Amino acid sequence: MAARGWFITGTDTEVGKTVATSQLLRAFVANGYATAAMKPVASGCEVRRDEQGGEWWWNADVAAHAEASNLALPEALTNPYRFLPPISPHLAARDAGVEVSLPHLLDCAQQIGAQSDVLLVEGAGGWLAPLNETACMADLAAALGYPVILVVGMRLGCINHALLTVQSIKAQGVPLAGWIANQVDPEMSRYDDNLATLQQRIAAPLLGEIRHSAQALTQRLSDETVRLLV
Ligand SMILES: Nc1ncnc2c1ncn2[C@@H]1O[C@H](COP(=O)(O)OP(=O)(O)OP(=O)(O)O)[C@@H](O)[C@H]1O
Numbered sequence: 001m002a003a004r005g006w007f008i009t010g011t012d013t014e015v016g017k018t019v020a021t022s023q024l025l026r027a028f029v030a031n032g033y034a035t036a037a038m039k040p041v042a043s044g045c046e047v048r049r050d051e052q053g054g055e056w057w058w059n060a061d062v063a064a065h066a067e068a069s070n071l072a073l074p075e076a077l078t079n080p081y082r083f084l085p086p087i088s089p090h091l092a093a094r095d096a097g098v099e100v101s102l103p104h105l106l107d108c109a110q111q112i113g114a115q116s117d118v119l120l121v122e123g124a125g126g127w128l129a130p131l132n133e134t135a136c137m138a139d140l141a142a143a144l145g146y147p148v149i150l151v152v153g154m155r156l157g158c159i160n161h162a163l164l165t166v167q168s169i170k171a172q173g174v175p176l177a178g179w180i181a182n183q184v185d186p187e188m189s190r191y192d193d194n195l196a197t198l199q200q201r202i203a204a205p206l207l208g209e210i211r212h213s214a215q216a217l218t219q220r221l222s223d224e225t226v227r228l229l230v
């Protein structure tokens, strides 16, 4: 396994896990770490065609991770499973007749870890999103043994989603390294009060805040975030 690894989960799908992972990757890179990311299962791809007429499936999360990392690694390792429809991974895998194998994912993580200082593993959906017929993201995080970083998509309803997720992370016996507040909803009422409420009720550090911005995917979290983690 990598010298240091973290599992990135979120309060839901579309809350900014990829934005936060990209910003964390850039922060680690800026601090001199050989940094890699993994998207164990990507569901939701664009069909792309090359000049020879060949067809391949492009996934936005995998592309964003590659852009923000400083290690060029084969996608067979960084994204072992990729499916076309934007649906839950276990359904996409079932439709494709594929079994998402936890041991295979662990093996890929180990191979990446052998070449990197830092590995960030981004789940799909939220903490209990299913990977296959029996296992979910929480099981993968526990099997990897990495502490979890929770991305809270700051919008109405996020307090409940965040606290339920924290409770479930604790029940899984996995350490919570901290959480990141991501301003997905630029119009959120009482942002500061919501943030303060979460700080009071989550027994783990706020690692950083990401403001709503059209450039959010290419910005980076601060050196302070890295310092809180390492
Ligand atoms: N801070 C932000 N500012 C502006 N737009 C954002 C911000 N955070 C997220 N978004 C946008 O919200 C959408 C969802 O973000 P993102 O893809 O990071 O979610 P996710 O949690 O990784 O979803 P998935 O479960 O599919 O992996 C994207 O279009 C992204 O650009």
Ligand SMILES: C[C@H](N)[C@H](N)CCCCCC(=O)O
Pocket (backbone or CB within 6 Å): 013, 014, 042, 043, 044, 085, 086, 087, 088, 089, 124, 125, 126, 128, 129, 130
């Ligand atoms: C397609 C989407 N953007 C994600 N990649 C997968 C989200 C899975 C959510 C599963 C669920 O909790 O219902």
Ligand SMILES: [Mg+2]
Pocket (backbone or CB within 6 Å): 017, 018, 019, 061, 122
């Ligand atoms: Mg994502």
